[in-house]
Amino acid sequence: MAATLERESPAADVHLGELRDSLGFLMRLGQLRVFEDYFEALGPYGMRPGEFSVLVVIGHNPGIRQGVLAARLMIKRAHITKVIRGLEDQGLVTRRIPDEDRRVVELTLSRKGQAFVAERAEALHAFDFSVPAGMTCKERDQLVHLLQKLLGLSKGDT
Amino acid sequence: MAATLERESPAADVHLGELRDSLGFLMRLGQLRVFEDYFEALGPYGMRPGEFSVLVVIGHNPGIRQGVLAARLMIKRAHITKVIRGLEDQGLVTRRIPDEDRRVVELTLSRKGQAFVAERAEALHAFDFSVPAGMTCKERDQLVHLLQKLLGLSKGDT
DNA sequence: TATTGTTATACTCTATAACTATA
DNA sequence: TATAGTTATAGAGTATAACAATA
Numbered sequence: 001m002a003a004t005l006e007r008e009s010p011a012a013d014v015h016l017g018e019l020r021d022s023l024g025f026l027m028r029l030g031q032l033r034v035f036e037d038y039f040e041a042l043g044p045y046g047m048r049p050g051e052f053s054v055l056v057v058i059g060h061n062p063g064i065r066q067g068v069l070a071a072r073l074m075i076k077r078a079h080i081t082k083v084i085r086g087l088e089d090q091g092l093v094t095r096r097i098p099d100e101d102r103r104v105v106e107l108t109l110s111r112k113g114q115a116f117v118a119e120r121a122e123a124l125h126a127f128d129f130s131v132p133a134g135m136t137c138k139e140r141d142q143l144v145h146l147l148q149k150l151l152g153l154s155k156g157d158t
Numbered sequence: 159m160a161a162t163l164e165r166e167s168p169a170a171d172v173h174l175g176e177l178r179d180s181l182g183f184l185m186r187l188g189q190l191r192v193f194e195d196y197f198e199a200l201g202p203y204g205m206r207p208g209e210f211s212v213l214v215v216i217g218h219n220p221g222i223r224q225g226v227l228a229a230r231l232m233i234k235r236a237h238i239t240k241v242i243r244g245l246e247d248q249g250l251v252t253r254r255i256p257d258e259d260r261r262v263v264e265l266t267l268s269r270k271g272q273a274f275v276a277e278r279a280e281a282l283h284a285f286d287f288s289v290p291a292g293m294t295c296k297e298r299d300q301l302v303h304l305l306q307k308l309l310g311l312s313k314g315d316t
Numbered sequence: 317t318a319t320t321g322t323t324a325t326a327c328t329c330t331a332t333a334a335c336t337a338t339a
Numbered sequence: 340t341a342t343a344g345t346t347a348t349a350g351a352g353t354a355t356a357a358c359a360a361t362a
Contacts (some may be wrong), residue, residue, distance in 0.1 A: 014230040016311070017218040018279070022286045023298065024196045025211055026305035027189040031182075032232045033309060038182045050329085053183055060175040067343060072172040074190045076330065081345060103338045103343045121176070128180045134310050140181065143308065146301040147184035151191060152292050153174070208352085225320060237353065239322060261320040261361045 034132065041127045045120050050075075052124070054083055055117050058093060059109050066095075066105040092116055192290065199285045203278050208233075210278070212241055216251060216265045217275050224263040250274055 019025045038049060053073060058064060070080040084107065087093040092113035096106045109117065131140045148154050177183045196207060211231060216222060228238040242265065245251040250271035254264045267275065289298050306312050 014215060014222065014226060015218040016230075017214055018283060018286065019211055019214055020306070020311060021302055022282070023290070023302055023305075024189075024192045024207055024286070026302060026309065027185065027192045028207065028211075029232060030305045030308050031185040031189045034182050034185045048328090049182055049186065053177055053186075056175055056177055057172060060173040064172065065343085068172060072174075074187060076332095077344065078332080078346080079330065082329095101339075101343085105344070124180070125176060128176065128182070132181070132308050134312075135304075135307055139304055139307060142300070143304040144179055144181055144184060146293075146297055146304065147181075147188045148178070149293050149297060150188050150290050150301065151184065153178060154292075206351090223320085234353065234355095235321065236323080236355080240352095259320085259362070263321070 037130075037132065038127060041130070042120070042123055045123055047120055047124075051083060051087065052117075052120070054080075054087065055092060055109065055113060058107050059114065059117050062108045063096075063106045066107060069107065087113070195288075195290065196285060199288070200278070200281055203281055205278055205282075209241060209245065210275075210282075212238075212245065213250060213267065213271060213275050217267045217272065220266050221254075221264045224265060227265065245271070 016025075035049060054069065054075075057069060057073065061069075066080060066084060067077060069075075070077050073080075075083070084093060084095065084105075088095060090112075091110055094108045094110050094113075096108065098104065098106055131137050135143070145154075174183075193207060212227065212233075215227060215231065219227075224238060224242060225235060227233075228235050231238075233241070242251060242253065242263075246253060249268055252266045252268050252271075254266065256262065256264055289295050293301070303312075
């Protein structure tokens with residue numbers, strides 16, 4: 001009963017047909033499922049997945065250019081602008097326009113941003129090491145590994 | 159160059175830190191990646207993933223109740239109402255309120271809806287059997303299998 | 317009272333294109 | 340001319356709560 005947020009109907013025996021083997025369909029539903037668990041575990045900490053991943057990546061790449069960040073996170077340029085401004089307004093992120101190329105924006109975590117991430121790192125870590133219902137720990141690791149391959153992260157850098 | 163829709167920056171060597179092993183993060187990016195391929199392959203056919211999966215499931219479950227459909231597809235009741243009305247306006251779906259329980263709505267594909275799905279089934283099938291760049295066919299199947307486990311579809315019905 | 321679906325509202329995310337300033 | 344970022348606008352998707360009809 002903790003599986004779905006809104007399980008007012010028994011969706012048990014529904015025939016999915018070809019969707020049952022569709023990677024796109026399974027990825028979509030799988031993401032919803034995992035995010036459900038994510039919000040259950042981390043919602044109280046006031047972190048939304050998208051924004052938090054932006055903070056983590058900036059934290060690991062001080063001075064990263066906004067466009068590079070957007071490309072890596074598959075966020076559109078027009079959208080990342082809004083996200084970054086939001087984080088800047090909260091005092092979590094610092095923008096800097098370097099003299100070498102005054103078109104680009106370099107991003108860094110502020111003291112407050114570093115603290116914000118640090119405070120939530122443990123909860124995120126705990127969640128990431130939890131095992132989804134119905135899977136073994138080994139299967140979870142295998143899933144993570146295959147997703148890394150799908151995304152071309154297998155032997156790339158951390 | 160076919161990988162990302164908007165690759166205006168070399169997002170190559172970005173450090174992801176703990177995100178690299180985060181199931182939620184990987185599922186989110188993975189879904190975006192797969193949907194990118196999906197739109198590239200099936201966009202011309204005028205199918206959006208969400209709506210199309212609704213049609214396929216109704217096709218495989220004639221007379222399915224709206225609430226059951228929503229629960230299975232993890233769509234909120236308030237949202238499925240709009241989706242179904244849109245499909246009804248296009249003449250693809252038929253709604254029926256049975257006399258046994260006049261609260262519920264039973265959904266069926268119209269002739270036109272059946273044709274719509276049939277016309278696109280082959281393209282979908284071809285896409286679902288394609289292998290994402292960087293993966294072997296075996297790895298793709300393994301990924302599908304693990305996602306089915308994550309979603310509790312392993313031994314359930316079709 | 318509980319259930320099913322609907323309506324209304326607001327917010328997030330995405331998509332697109334036009335714009336600026338810099339190179 | 341090309342690039343990096345911004346702005347504006349529209350649309351899709353989602354979340355929430357209040358509501359009507361029916362059970």
